[in-house]
Amino acid sequence: MKKNVLIIGGGGVAQVVAHKCAQHNDLLGDLHIASRTKSKCDSIIESVHQKGAMKVPGTFEAHAVNAMDTAAVADLIRKTGAQIVINVGSAFVNMYVLDACIETGVAYMDTAIHEDPEKICETPPWYGNYEWKKREACEKAGVTAILGVGFDPGVVNAYARLAEDEYLDTITSIDIVDINAGSHGKWFATNFDPEINFREFTGTVYSWQNGQWQSNTMFEVGKEWDLPVVGKQKAYMTGHDEVHSLSARYPQADVRFWMGFGDHYINVFTVLKNLGLLSEQPVKTAEGQEVVPLKVVKAVLPDPASLAPNYTGKTCIGDFVKGTKDGKPAEVFIYNVADHKEAYEEVGSQGISYTAGVPPVAAAILIANGTWDVRKMANVEDLDPKPFISLLNRIGLPTRVKDANGDRAVEFG
Amino acid sequence: MKKNVLIIGGGGVAQVVAHKCAQHNDLLGDLHIASRTKSKCDSIIESVHQKGAMKVPGTFEAHAVNAMDTAAVADLIRKTGAQIVINVGSAFVNMYVLDACIETGVAYMDTAIHEDPEKICETPPWYGNYEWKKREACEKAGVTAILGVGFDPGVVNAYARLAEDEYLDTITSIDIVDINAGSHGKWFATNFDPEINFREFTGTVYSWQNGQWQSNTMFEVGKEWDLPVVGKQKAYMTGHDEVHSLSARYPQADVRFWMGFGDHYINVFTVLKNLGLLSEQPVKTAEGQEVVPLKVVKAVLPDPASLAPNYTGKTCIGDFVKGTKDGKPAEVFIYNVADHKEAYEEVGSQGISYTAGVPPVAAAILIANGTWDVRKMANVEDLDPKPFISLLNRIGLPTRVKDANGDRAVEFG
Numbered sequence: 161m162k163k164n165v166l167i168i169g170g171g172g173v174a175q176v177v178a179h180k181c182a183q184h185n186d187l188l189g190d191l192h193i194a195s196r197t198k199s200k201c202d203s204i205i206e207s208v209h210q211k212g213a214m215k216v217p218g219t220f221e222a223h224a225v226n227a228m229d230t231a232a233v234a235d236l237i238r239k240t241g242a243q244i245v246i247n248v249g250s251a252f253v254n255m256y257v258l259d260a261c262i263e264t265g266v267a268y269m270d271t272a273i274h275e276d277p278e279k280i281c282e283t284p285p286w287y288g289n290y291e292w293k294k295r296e297a298c299e300k301a302g303v304t305a306i307l308g309v310g311f312d313p314g315v316v317n318a319y320a321r322l323a324e325d326e327y328l329d330t331i332t333s334i335d336i337v338d339i340n341a342g343s344h345g346k347w348f349a350t351n352f353d354p355e356i357n358f359r360e361f362t363g364t365v366y367s368w369q370n371g372q373w374q375s376n377t378m379f380e381v382g383k384e385w386d387l388p389v390v391g392k393q394k395a396y397m398t399g400h401d402e403v404h405s406l407s408a409r410y411p412q413a414d415v416r417f418w419m420g421f422g423d424h425y426i427n428v429f430t431v432l433k434n435l436g437l438l439s440e441q442p443v444k445t446a447e448g449q450e451v452v453p454l455k456v457v458k459a460v461l462p463d464p465a466s467l468a469p470n471y472t473g474k475t476c477i478g479d480f481v482k483g484t485k486d487g488k489p490a491e492v493f494i495y496n497v498a499d500h501k502e503a504y505e506e507v508g509s510q511g512i513s514y515t516a517g518v519p520p521v522a523a524a525i526l527i528a529n530g531t532w533d534v535r536k537m538a539n540v541e542d543l544d545p546k547p548f549i550s551l552l553n554r555i556g557l558p559t560r561v562k563d564a565n566g567d568r569a570v571e572f573g
Numbered sequence: 574m575k576k577n578v579l580i581i582g583g584g585g586v587a588q589v590v591a592h593k594c595a596q597h598n599d600l601l602g603d604l605h606i607a608s609r610t611k612s613k614c615d616s617i618i619e620s621v622h623q624k625g626a627m628k629v630p631g632t633f634e635a636h637a638v639n640a641m642d643t644a645a646v647a648d649l650i651r652k653t654g655a656q657i658v659i660n661v662g663s664a665f666v667n668m669y670v671l672d673a674c675i676e677t678g679v680a681y682m683d684t685a686i687h688e689d690p691e692k693i694c695e696t697p698p699w700y701g702n703y704e705w706k707k708r709e710a711c712e713k714a715g716v717t718a719i720l721g722v723g724f725d726p727g728v729v730n731a732y733a734r735l736a737e738d739e740y741l742d743t744i745t746s747i748d749i750v751d752i753n754a755g756s757h758g759k760w761f762a763t764n765f766d767p768e769i770n771f772r773e774f775t776g777t778v779y780s781w782q783n784g785q786w787q788s789n790t791m792f793e794v795g796k797e798w799d800l801p802v803v804g805k806q807k808a809y810m811t812g813h814d815e816v817h818s819l820s821a822r823y824p825q826a827d828v829r830f831w832m833g834f835g836d837h838y839i840n841v842f843t844v845l846k847n848l849g850l851l852s853e854q855p856v857k858t859a860e861g862q863e864v865v866p867l868k869v870v871k872a873v874l875p876d877p878a879s880l881a882p883n884y885t886g887k888t889c890i891g892d893f894v895k896g897t898k899d900g901k902p903a904e905v906f907i908y909n910v911a912d913h914k915e916a917y918e919e920v921g922s923q924g925i926s927y928t929a930g931v932p933p934v935a936a937a938i939l940i941a942n943g944t945w946d947v948r949k950m951a952n953v954e955d956l957d958p959k960p961f962i963s964l965l966n967r968i969g970l971p972t973r974v975k976d977a978n979g980d981r982a983v984e985f986g
Contacts, residue, residue: 347847355859431844434760436873445868446768455858456869460849 162267162528163189166242168227168257169249170200172352172465172509173271173310176517177248178204179507180555182213182220184521187528192240194223195249207508227253233260242266244527246520251275251356255290262294262301267527269520271310273401275359277440284366284373285404291537298537305537309523311496311515312338312417313402315557316479317540318548319494320406322570323481325545327492327563331413331483334406339420341390342473342500342511348428349462351512355454358438361429365399368407368415379426383418388560388567389497390476395420405539413483432457464513471500471510492563494570496552506556515557522551546572574943575680576602579655581640581670582662583613585765585878585922586684586723589930590659591617592920593968595626595633597934600941605653607636608662620921640666646673655679657940659933664688664769668703675707675714680940682933684723686814688772690853697779697786698817704950711950718950722936724909724928725751725830726815728970729892730953731961732907733819735983736894738958740905740976744826744896747819752833754803755886755913755924761841762875764925768867771851774842778812781820781828792839796831801973801980802910803889808833818952826896845870877926884913884923905976907983909965919969928970935964959985 165188167177174193181191193201201222208220225236227249237245237260247257247270254274261268274290276282282289291307298305308314316336324331340351350357365376381397400417407415421429432438437453444450478495496515503514526532531547540548549559550572559570578601580590587606594604606614614635621633638649640662650658650673660670660683667687674681687703689695695702704720711718721727729749737744753764763770778789794810813830820828834842845851850866857863891908909928916927939945944960953961962972963985972983 348844427840428844428848431761431841432848435841435845435870437850437870439873443869443872445865445872447868449864449868451862451864451869451872452858453869453873455860455862456856456864456866457848457850459856459858459864460852460866 161530162243162533164240164242165191165244165246165524166237166240167193168195168245168247170195170197170204172513173248173517175204175207176507176509176513177246177521178208179211179213180518180521181524182208183215184525185214185218186216187525190219190241192221192223192242194225194236196224196226198222198224228256230256230259233257234263237264237266244524246524248517248520252277258294258305261305262297262303265301265303267304267533269306269309269523271308271314271516271520273308285408286401287404295537302535304527304533304535306523306532307537307539308401309520309540311519312336312400312477314519314540315496315552316477317402317406318545319479320481321541322494322545322549323479323492328481328483328485328490331410331481333414333482334410335416335418335480336402337385337387337395337418337480338477339387339390339393339395340475340512341393342471342475344467345470346462346467349467350464351510352464354458354461358454359440361398362433362438363399365397366403367397368403371411385418387476388495388562389474393420406541409541468504468508468510471504474499475511475515477515492561494559494561496557496559498557518555518557519552522548522555525551575656575941575946577653577655578604578657578659578937579650579653580606581658581660583608583610583617585926586661586930588617588620589920589922589926590661590934591621592624592626593931593934594937595621596628597938598627598631599629600938603632603654605634605636605655607638607649609637609639611635611637641669643669643672646670647676650677650679657937659937661930661933665690671707671718674718675710675716678714678716680717680946682719682722682936684721684727684929684933686721698821699814700817708950715948717940717946717948719936719945720950720952721814722933722953724932725749725813725890727932727953728909728965729890730815730819731958732892733894734954735907735958735962736892736905741894741896741898741903744823744894746827746895747823748829748831748893749815750798750800750808750831750893751890752800752803752806752808753888753925754806755884755888757880758883759875759880762880763877764923765877767871767874771867772853774811775846775851776812778810779816780810781816784824798831800889801908801975802887806833819954822954881917881921881923884917887912888924888928890928905974907972907974909970909972911970931968931970932965935961935968938964
């Protein structure tokens with residue numbers, strides 16, 4: 161049994177995590193939030209109080225911290241008495257925060273893989289480059305570290321495990337499909353930090369097929385998917401974290417990730433990429449100023465947080481899992497549908513942030529009550545998916561399943 | 574009679590001017606070239622000697638000068654003994670160089686209108702904002718100043734005047750059409766300085782119609798033109814210098830400028846513009862760095878000079894002039910066709926630079942021999958077009974005319 165939560169980060173996902181932690185502070189204890197810019201944390205706490213989100217009277221404090229300074233994070237953990245750290249800061253800080261958790265013996269979780277700002281798309285499996293090198297250290301320190309516990313990666317990993325546990329005897333393919341059928345009303349915008357968003361699509365697209373890594377380029381492989389609620393949608397094979405852990409648990413299966421893109425997004429992306437404006441490497445202007453083009457693109461694009469108030473429509477994210485059941489071919493689609501406007505009304509963020517921010521709070525509750533407090537490093541598919549999915553059903557992200565027996569809610573017990 | 578030429582500028586057009594001056598140094602005397610970066614001038618002179626372009630043994634010297642420092646330019650004029658200054662530097666330096674010419678009493682010419690780096694697209698007529706304010710000063714000092722004597726503006730202004738002098742009794746419309754049907758083989762590139770190129774298309778499109786200024790936006794008004802050699806081409810009404818002087822001489826006529834653009838160019842331009850990446854106003858990155866987006870776009874695009882070796886295809890630029898002849902409606906198309914590869918072989922630049930760089934050298938020869946040494950400020954349509962067009966016929970830019978009597982070379986005497 162653990163309690164008291166420290167949230168690292170001050171962006172859109174941190175906002176959701178803060179609201180959801182507040183809604184369950186009877187279970188989670190004292191709440192703290194820290195980022196480089198304390199004022200962002202102050203604003204988030206203010207919005208929590210405006211919504212009256214705290215379930216019971218309690219502590220919610222803001223702090224300034226440089227999350228790339230392990231000693232500073234460790235000090236903050238000790239000072240706050242946090243036993244659970246939810247890291248939803250930039251993808252560049254993971255390893256520093258994880259080290260601080262190992263040093264202080266507290267639980268760690270994040271929602272996206274560690275990235276080196278200087279590198280785009282390293283060799284697969286990505287987790288092997290950073291996180292998995294700390295497995296022994298976690299086990300030795302008895303530290304629960306749950307990697308990638310947002311929606312994708314995260315819930316979709318639990319869906320794969322649920323297919324294994326409940327619906328199929330053997331698994332031959334896992335296709336994760338992420339469709340945002342919402343509309344933000346801007347000419348162009350990214351749904352989260354443009355720098356991270358574009359970095360995701362500029363590298364090699366790795367998929368696991370026929371027992372080995374396959375390389376493609378972004379937008380090279382497209383496929384139309386017919387999904388509940390959002391209908392037929394074109395998605396493209398995309399490099400994504402969960403492929404790099406699911407392929408280790410299901411080496412016999414093809415594991416692919418597909419993200420939906422409209423023609424307009426692809427066109428803008430293609431222009432920027434082909435011109436060199438998505439480069440993370442500095443260029444020199446005629447006046448001699450050194451500039452990273454991607455950071456200028458980020459500067460001219462709308463702040464993703466600004467999209468939330470006018471965002472309408474729905475997301476659909478889920479796993480098409482194929483294999484056999486009782487010796488016959490079988491297929492199941494396990495999925496969630498979320499609504500941008502409902503998310504904004506509840507927590508002041510759009511649906512993309514909502515689907516990413518609710519799952520780590522569910523994981524925190526499962527660590528707090530001992531269910532997932534495994535005292536070692538785990539990817540989500542390593543853990544029992546049922547209590548996680550049950551809890552998500554109750555706190556805002558209901559799961560449904562569609563197979564030969566119809567389209568229905570997933571309920572346990 | 575004047576002699577000795579000082580070229581201001583070190584880009585692609587300056588390269589053409591240098592080669593063409595060298596080919597006529599028997600008439601033009603000593604040659605000098607100056608830009609902020611002297612090494613660019615050294616390279617240009619080196620290429621002149623590599624081609625053996627100097628007609629007779631003579632002087633060709635490189636200098637460093639800040640062309641926005643009138644006193645420094647005046648000193649250089651005195652030091653070199655130049656009596657003719659060909660300004661093909663950035664559009665931001667015109668007024669400083671013109672002032673230096675007035676101060677020293679030497680002839681001035683340029684190929685594009687003065688621009689303030691801080692402003693995009695000022696109120697019409699553009700010449701009224703800067704150049705024409707110096708008319709009296711030129712006349713008083715007896716200084717010949719020929720404005721906009723590239724191809725467009727420049728030769729196309731002479732074509733309008735030729736239509737008036739030779740082909741029509743009244744003029745009701747002048748449509749200048751500029752088509753580059755060449756191919757540079759890059760995914761995207763601009764044919765001259767991207768900063769100037771994009772600035773040209775981000776402001777209001779002014780045209781002179783029905784006796785008044787009309788405002789449109791770029792790519793709002795498109796029209797397919799059927800042209801000699803390059804065939805049917807889509808062009809868009811574009812703001813351009815010559816509209817702002819021709820409308821003063823021909824106030825009764827509609828005066829429009831049309832530039833050809835492929836769908837690919839328009840798409841790239843539209844993406845960059847709508848994202849804010851063509852802005853000349855600085856933005857601040859998340860890291861606090863102040864950056865002008867347009868300068869970053871310039872930094873990632875190919876150097877226009879690098880396009881020349883692989884450029885193929887032709888340009889067609891000319892004037893469709895309508896009016897009456899002997900009381901009946903009449904129409905004439907006066908035009909030039911230039912070839913990118915031939916231009917590169919002769920002077921080491923592509924066709925766009927060639928068409929812009931040859932006309933000021935023709936003008937310099939006409940000033941040197943007295944024909945155009947009018948000792949006042951003039952736009953090209955104010956001058957007798959015949960000696961200019963005759964000379965251009967002989968030095969690389971032949972003029973043709975197409976009307977009810979057929980398609981034929983324009984020859985005089």
